[in-house]
Structures are given as structure tokens and as C-alpha cells.
Amino acid sequence: MKASNNSDQPKQKLVVVGGGFGGIELIKRLRNSDFEITLVDKHNYHTFQPLLYQVASGGLSADSIGYPFRLIFRNQKNFRFRMAEVQKVDSSKKQLETSTGIIPYDHLVLATGSTSNYFGNTEVERYGRPLKSIPEALNLRSEILQELEKATLTAKHSDQKQHMTFVIVGGGPTGVETAGALAEFKKFVLPHDYPELDPKLMRVYLVEAGPRLLNGMSEKSGNNAVKYLQNLGVEVLLNVAVLKYDGHKVVFSDQSELESTTLVWSAGVKGFIVSGLPEESVKGNRYVVDEFNRVAGTDAIYSIGDSAGMVTTEKPRGFPMVAPVAVQQGTNLAKNLLRLKDEKAWKPFQYKDKGSMATVGRNKAVVDMPNFSFGGFFAWLVWMFLHLMLLAGFRNRVIVFVDWMWSYLTYERALRLIVRRAETPK
Amino acid sequence: MKASNNSDQPKQKLVVVGGGFGGIELIKRLRNSDFEITLVDKHNYHTFQPLLYQVASGGLSADSIGYPFRLIFRNQKNFRFRMAEVQKVDSSKKQLETSTGIIPYDHLVLATGSTSNYFGNTEVERYGRPLKSIPEALNLRSEILQELEKATLTAKHSDQKQHMTFVIVGGGPTGVETAGALAEFKKFVLPHDYPELDPKLMRVYLVEAGPRLLNGMSEKSGNNAVKYLQNLGVEVLLNVAVLKYDGHKVVFSDQSELESTTLVWSAGVKGFIVSGLPEESVKGNRYVVDEFNRVAGTDAIYSIGDSAGMVTTEKPRGFPMVAPVAVQQGTNLAKNLLRLKDEKAWKPFQYKDKGSMATVGRNKAVVDMPNFSFGGFFAWLVWMFLHLMLLAGFRNRVIVFVDWMWSYLTYERALRLIVRRAETPK
Numbered sequence: 089m090k091a092s093n094n095s096d097q098p099k100q101k102l103v104v105v106g107g108g109f110g111g112i113e114l115i116k117r118l119r120n121s122d123f124e125i126t127l128v129d130k131h132n133y134h135t136f137q138p139l140l141y142q143v144a145s146g147g148l149s150a151d152s153i154g155y156p157f158r159l160i161f162r163n164q165k166n167f168r169f170r171m172a173e174v175q176k177v178d179s180s181k182k183q184l185e186t187s188t189g190i191i192p193y194d195h196l197v198l199a200t201g202s203t204s205n206y207f208g209n210t211e212v213e214r215y216g217r218p219l220k221s222i223p224e225a226l227n228l229r230s231e232i233l234q235e236l237e238k239a240t241l242t243a244k245h246s247d248q249k250q251h252m253t254f255v256i257v258g259g260g261p262t263g264v265e266t267a268g269a270l271a272e273f274k275k276f277v278l279p280h281d282y283p284e285l286d287p288k289l290m291r292v293y294l295v296e297a298g299p300r301l302l303n304g305m306s307e308k309s310g311n312n313a314v315k316y317l318q319n320l321g322v323e324v325l326l327n328v329a330v331l332k333y334d335g336h337k338v339v340f341s342d343q344s345e346l347e348s349t350t351l352v353w354s355a356g357v358k359g360f361i362v363s364g365l366p367e368e369s370v371k372g373n374r375y376v377v378d379e380f381n382r383v384a385g386t387d388a389i390y391s392i393g394d395s396a397g398m399v400t401t402e403k404p405r406g407f408p409m410v411a412p413v414a415v416q417q418g419t420n421l422a423k424n425l426l427r428l429k430d431e432k433a434w435k436p437f438q439y440k441d442k443g444s445m446a447t448v449g450r451n452k453a454v455v456d457m458p459n460f461s462f463g464g465f466f467a468w469l470v471w472m473f474l475h476l477m478l479l480a481g482f483r484n485r486v487i488v489f490v491d492w493m494w495s496y497l498t499y500e501r502a503l504r505l506i507v508r509r510a511e512t513p514k
Numbered sequence: 515m516k517a518s519n520n521s522d523q524p525k526q527k528l529v530v531v532g533g534g535f536g537g538i539e540l541i542k543r544l545r546n547s548d549f550e551i552t553l554v555d556k557h558n559y560h561t562f563q564p565l566l567y568q569v570a571s572g573g574l575s576a577d578s579i580g581y582p583f584r585l586i587f588r589n590q591k592n593f594r595f596r597m598a599e600v601q602k603v604d605s606s607k608k609q610l611e612t613s614t615g616i617i618p619y620d621h622l623v624l625a626t627g628s629t630s631n632y633f634g635n636t637e638v639e640r641y642g643r644p645l646k647s648i649p650e651a652l653n654l655r656s657e658i659l660q661e662l663e664k665a666t667l668t669a670k671h672s673d674q675k676q677h678m679t680f681v682i683v684g685g686g687p688t689g690v691e692t693a694g695a696l697a698e699f700k701k702f703v704l705p706h707d708y709p710e711l712d713p714k715l716m717r718v719y720l721v722e723a724g725p726r727l728l729n730g731m732s733e734k735s736g737n738n739a740v741k742y743l744q745n746l747g748v749e750v751l752l753n754v755a756v757l758k759y760d761g762h763k764v765v766f767s768d769q770s771e772l773e774s775t776t777l778v779w780s781a782g783v784k785g786f787i788v789s790g791l792p793e794e795s796v797k798g799n800r801y802v803v804d805e806f807n808r809v810a811g812t813d814a815i816y817s818i819g820d821s822a823g824m825v826t827t828e829k830p831r832g833f834p835m836v837a838p839v840a841v842q843q844g845t846n847l848a849k850n851l852l853r854l855k856d857e858k859a860w861k862p863f864q865y866k867d868k869g870s871m872a873t874v875g876r877n878k879a880v881v882d883m884p885n886f887s888f889g890g891f892f893a894w895l896v897w898m899f900l901h902l903m904l905l906a907g908f909r910n911r912v913i914v915f916v917d918w919m920w921s922y923l924t925y926e927r928a929l930r931l932i933v934r935r936a937e938t939p940k
Binding site: 149152154155223283502 | 577589597615
């Protein structure tokens with residue numbers, strides 16, 4: 089492959105949009121490069137998305153799973169941060185239009201991640217609660233607690249039930265983990281802290297349109313997850329989709345209905361696409377990228393992670409939208425960008441599947457390794473250890489560890505401040 | 515004193531408005547009483563106000579200094595919680611009108627605390643930032659960090675300076691502690707994490723209308739605070755009041771001006787007064803209470819803490835609005851309420867001044883004991899230990915301790931997520 093034009097002076101401007109797992113990894117790998125790197129993100133912090141559900145369910149503080157970009161890269165001399173929302177890519181002028189002005193680039197990496205996909209259901213989009221960012225997790229936490237407070241205001245069981253029914257849509261890891269955490273709240277917190285409410289009135293439903301949970305994992309793990317959730321008291325509904333939701337009543341595809349004031353939407357994500365690229369660059373809500381993560385129809389624009397739709401013979405439908413893919417694409421693209429200088433040939437992306445995992449409740453998890461699967465308490469220990477190691481920042485690891493030990497020993501969820509009133513109309 | 519009518523059945527309804535230090539203490543003391551207690555608060559958590567400035571300055575998480583009422587009182591059988599804003603007291607019907615309905619009472623304790631006092635300056639009220647609650651502390655944190663991000667968007671020093679100038683108004687403990695924390699941010703965080711900004715452009719002003727800082731403490735402590743703050747680089751302005759502030763420019767009483775986009779208002783508080791009581795019940799923004807904390811002109815209505823204006827020969831201008839007064843009044847009122855049952859005589863409130871303290875930066879504090887004052891590193895250790903012990907909840911103590919040790923060793927302020935965009939128009 090021919091490297092693009094590359095001079096010593098002035099330095100090449102590399103702009104990375106999005107500081108998720110992929111963007112962070114790429115920037116770290118270019119620490120000693122000649123690029124002048126600018127990270128553009130609408131938040132000033134990296135979000136450890138796998139633990140968002142614990143923020144929502146009162147087990148962890150938002151500060152423990154978010155880490156400021158400026159702190160992550162404080163010793164990286166070629167790094168600059170720009171807090172901005174990208175409005176448009178102008179590839180002819182090689183610049184980004186953002187909420188805080190124009191940013192020129194020589195190379196552009198779109199690591200824009202994914203956003204909730206409501207599949208066109210505007211009603212669910214309006215009344216459902218997403219769980220993709222820290223503000224959304226804090227909103228959901230406040231929402232759940234406010235609904236329980238509302239339940240205490242009435243003595244009518246039918247009204248109480250509506251406020252105490254939580255419908256989680258989507259049987260992926262986020263849905264499974266959120267359902268497990270809410271079921272534990274019902275089991276361990278509600279009977280003590282809400283003496284005026286009958287715990288039996290609280291119901292947690294996990295609804296999945298497909299025939300099984302954890303579709304990206306092994307069948308064994310999917311079945312284990314169902315078993316663990318049911319043991320915790322979660323009602324798992326398979327082969328059922330949500331048709332309508334008006335903030336009070338859910339209507340399902342089998343015409344059954346549930347009264348519920350809280351619907352958590354974790355049923356789908358789509359790549360977050362920046363406007364301005366030619367039509368051929370985008371397909372099925374993801375950027376069309378080749379095996380080098382170059383975006384089709386563009387020059388010096390790349391995409392990695394959830395937003396990148398790379399189709400290979402191995403993965404004809406693209407790679408799953410998970411952190412390891414983003415990290416590995418970030419690594420590979422960084423290495424290729426380093427090859428520009430010496431005009432070396434680029435190497436194509438190759439995915440090493442190291443396995444996947446999901447946790448259910450306080451001491452169960454399911455883990456798929458490339459060759460075998462296991463579940464239960466040991467899987468939960470593995471899950472805990474790996475997530476602690478993956479967290480950014482020593483302080484966050486210590487605090488999360490203390491919070492987990494404390495929750496484990498006391499069965500408590502203490503982080504229950506309602507600091508963000510529900511913004512969605514009801 | 516004659517106790518009010520007191521029967522065994524039905525139980526007497528005691529309603530406490532406000533779960534600050536006084537309200538909490540009173541309820542705890544009535545744990546084994548025959549009262550049916552209802553705590554009414556607009557938040558679902560108790561706020562440890564002395565550490566709000568650390569939330570604002572990125573040293574502590576909001577979850578560490580707020581503690582859910584339901585958790586505090588989970589084992590207290592005669593306790594109920596009601597999240598509501600009180601709109602009016604109807605003393606003729608013996609009921610409260612709240613945002614979530616009517617609450618009847620037999621005895622009513624107004625522990626409504628205090629709110630920021632802008633002394634009628636609506637402009638400062640609109641553009642200034644208060645620091646009296648957790649949402650306000652989180653807003654201020656986001657505001658400070660957003661202003662620094664804005665400073666990075668321009669190369670003009672005069673514009674940068676405006677975004678990097680922080681004016682803290684009010685030389686009480688909150689003002690002193692906030693100024694110290696911001697000065698440390700300038701010293702230890704800014705040079706590392708904002709390489710594009712010249713740290714010298716960041717200025718922290720502490721402005722006090724009176725002739726000295728920490729007016730409620732000894733002169734020695736006030737002078738020590740000035741010394742410690744100046745050593746940290748804070749510019750302390752005494753005998754200067756704020757006349758005008760439009761969100762960009764502060765005009766002082768000596769006609770001097772400062773360009774600043776962030777003005778923190780900690781210059782005054784006033785009792786938070788619920789409407790509906792007769793005119794004679796309120797004077798100078800506090801309830802008029804006798805030495806038993808009974809509100810003048812009412813029956814079975816009491817007030818404790820910041821909202822209670824108790825005038826004694828010892829304190830002809832009322833007691834200071836500080837936590838120890840609230841706690842001791844809560845204790846005394848609880849004991850008196852217990853005396854109702856046996857128709858015993860009530861005992862008047864007597865204040866035991868155990869001293870006061872304020873901290874300046876990472877390793878200095880000033881402490882006033884009844885008979886002597888001291889300052890410096892040992893005072894800071896005393897400050898730390900006492901605040902850890904006073905925090906609600908074992909989990910919060912451990913987490914705050916870890917965060918303090920971590921900050922002390924690393925000089926870092928890591929809790930810097932901008933999760934609440936500035937709501938005030940600018």
C-alpha cells in the first residue's frame with residue numbers, strides 16, 4: 089500500500105472523534121509518534137460503559153466509571169483535548185465543523201461509537217430510558233427511585249404496581265445485567281427501606297424479541313443467564329417485542345400488556361454517524377470500512393469500533409459492537425498510521441476473540457472463552473477481576489473495589505441520591 | 515410547663531420538615547418513642563454540607579456526602595419518609611400542604627435550614643453560583659470545568675483570563691474552603707492537564723465585605739486563614755462588597771472591576787421559611803422561637819437549627835447558623851417531646867460551644883476550641899478525623915478516606931466529569 093504524503097514539517101494533524109475504548113487505545117499507541125493529536129468528544133471524560141448499569145442501580149458512583157481525558161493523557165506531549173460536538177465533516181477542505189468551531193485535520197479517525205436504536209419507534213424513543221452514557225445512567229437511577237417514591241404516595245395496589253414494574257427491553261449483556269441488579273434491589277433493599285411497600289408488588293421483566301438471551305454468547309451461557317435471572321425473580325419473556333409504550337402501558341407483539349412507568353431500552357444500538365461523508369461511506373448505520381479501517385469513498389478518514397462496519401469473509405455481517413473489537417481496531421490502525429512515515433505496507437485487521445462475559449446479580453456470571461464456557465461464582469470472580477483491571481485510573485479501581493466489597497458484604501445499594509429529576513414528559 | 519394532650523391510641527403524628535443535621539438528630543433520638551414520625555424533604559438524602567465544596571472542586575463524589583434517608587432510618591420502626599416540597603402550613607387544620615398532597619400532624623418540627631441570601635441583588639442571584647446543596651455543587655463543578663474548556667478555545671489572553679478568573683464572595687468557612695480548593699487546582703492540576711493554558715492566567719479571588727475572614731471564629735484563626743490562602747496564591751480582598759455582576763464583569767463597592775465568568779456566592783444565608791404561619795412567627799428570615807424551640811404564635815409547631823431564631827441573653831442576636839446548634843437543638847427538643855407523655859416540665863435549650871474549624875488547602879486548617887485556637891497541619895488532621903467521624907454511613911467514611919489519601923498522595927482532583935451543563939443563562 090502506498091502511504092499518503094508525509095513531511096517532517098509541519099507535523100501531521102491527527103484528529104480523533106470519540107474517546108471510547110477504540111479512540112483511547114489508538115491515541116495511547118501514538119504516544120511517541122510525530123502526529124499532533126486532537127481528541128474531540130462531547131464529554132470531557134471516558135466512560136467505562138460495561139458498568140453503566142451499576143451506576144443506574146445505585147452500586148457505583150458516576151465518578152468511578154468516568155475518567156477525565158485530560159487526566160488519562162496528562163503526560164502525552166502530542167495530545168490535545170477539545171470538548172465539542174461534531175456537526176459535519178468537510179472532507180474537501182479536510183476539516184471538522186463542531187459546536188466550538190472549525191478543526192482542520194490531515195488524518196481523521198471517526199471513533200464515534202454507537203447510540204440507542206429505536207428502529208423508528210418514536211414513542212418508545214420518547215418514553216423509554218436509554219443506558220448508553222453517564223448522564224443517561226444517572227437519569228435512570230433517579231427515575232427508578234422517583235417511581236418507588238411515587239408508589240409510596242398511594243395505597244392503591246394497582247397504582248403502586250405500575251410504579252413498581254420495571255420493563256427492561258433487550259436480552260444482551262446490558263439488559264441482563266440491569267435486570268439482575270434491579271431484582272437484587274427488590275430482594276435486599278426494598279423490604280428494609282420501603283416498609284410501606286409490599287415487595288411482591290415490584291416486578292422486573294426482561295423482554296427479548298429473539299428466542300434467547302445473550303445472543304452474542306454461547307447457548308449454554310444464554311441458558312445459564314435465564315436460570316440465574318429466574319432464580320433472582322426476574323420474569324424473562326422471550327420471542328416478544330415491544331410494539332407501543334406511552335409512558336404508562338407497554339403493548340407487546342403478542343398483544344399482551346403491562347402497566348409500567350419505567351421502560352429501559354437496551355434492545356439495540358446503531359453506529360453514531362457524522363454527517364458530511366459521501367453516500368457510499370455509510371451503510372446500515374455504520375461507516376463502510378475496508379480491512380484497514382479506511383472509510384469508503386474518502387481520503388485519510390478512518391473509522392474504528394462500533395461505528396465501523398467492516399465486512400470480512402470471517403464476519404460477513406460485520407464485527408460485533410463490543411469493546412475488544414474497538415480496542416483491537418484502534419491498535420491496528422495506530423500501527424498502520426505509524427507505518428505512514430516509513431511508507432511501509434499496512435497490515436489488515438485481524439480479530440482475536442478472547443471471549444465474552446456477562447454478570448447476573450451479586451455472585452453469578454457467565455463467561456465464554458474461545459473453546460469453552462463456564463458460569464457461576466468462579467465466573468463472577470473472573471468478571472470482577474477483569475473489569476477492575478480494565479477500569480481507567482488507580483483511584484477508580486480502588487474505589488470500585490471498596491464499593492463492590494461493601495455491597496457484597498452488606499447487600500446494600502447506598503448510592504441512591506435523586507439528583508436529576510426525570511426530564512422526559514410523563 | 516403543661517404538656518399537650520397525649521393519648522395512647524391513636525399514636526401522635528410527629529412531622530419533621532427537613533432532614534439536615536437537626537432533623538436527623540431529633541428523629542434518631544425519638545427512635546423508641548410512641549410518635550409516628552414522618553420526615554418530609556424535597557431530596558431523598560441527607561447532605562453533609564461541610565464537604566459540598568469538595569464535590570464542587572472535584573475531590574469527592576456527590577454519592578460520598580449524601581446518604582439516603584431511608585437507609586439512615588432503615589431500622590427505625592416509627593419512621594416514614596415522604597419526598598415532597600412543603601407549600602404551606604395550615605395550622606388551624608394541623609396539616610401541611612405539599613407538592614405530593616396533604617400531610618396531617620399533631621406536632622410539627624420545622625427544620626427547614628437555610629438558603630442563599632442575595633440581600634435583594636437579583637442580578638447576583640441570577641448569575642452567581644450558590645453552594646448549598648448537592649445539585650448546586652455538581653453544577654458548580656461542571657461550570658468551573660466548562661469555563662476552563664472555554665478558555666482553551668481562544669488564544670487571546672484577555673478572553674482566557676475572563677474564563678480563568680474565579681471570584682468567591684463571602685469569607686465564611688465555605689468561601690475560605692472553596693477558594694483554597696480552587697487555588698490547589700490551579701497549582702497542581704492546571705499545569706499538567708491544560709498544557710494549552712498559562713497557569714498564571716488563572717486567578718482565585720476571595721472577597722469579603724467585612725474587615726476579616728471567618729467572622730464566627732477567633733481573630734487568630736481569621737488571620738491564619740488569610741495567611742494560608744495567600745500562600746496558596748488566593749487574592750484576599752477585605753472590606754469589599756459586590757455591587758453588580760452580569761455574568762461577565764464584577765463591580766465592587768470600591769468601584770474596582772474584575773472580568774470573570776464564575777462568581778461563587780457564599781456571602782450570606784437566610785432561614786428557609788415555610789408560608790402559612792402568622793406574622794409574629796417570623797422575624798428577620800427566621801422563625802421566632804422560645805428557649806424550648808416553640809414557634810411564637812403557634813400550637814405544637816417547633817423549629818430547630820438554621821431556621822430557628824432563638825434569642826437569649828447569652829445570644830441576643832440569635833445562635834449562629836451552624837451544624838452543632840442544629841444538632842443540640844434537635845437533641846433538646848427530642849428530649850422535651852419525650853417528656854410530653856409523662857407531662858414532665860420541659861427544659862430550656864442551652865448551647866455548648868465545642869469549637870469550630872475550617873480547612874485551607876491540602877494540609878492546613880484553623881481550629882477554635884472554647885479556650886484556645888490553633889492552626890496548621892495538626893489542625894488539619896483534627897479537621898479530617900472529625901469530618902470523617904461525622905459523615906453518615908460506614909461506606910461513605912471509607913470512600914472519603916480513600917479519596918482524601920489518594921488526593922493527598924497524588925495532588926490530583928480526578929472527579930471532573932462535566933455531567934450537568936450550566937443552566938444559568940450567560
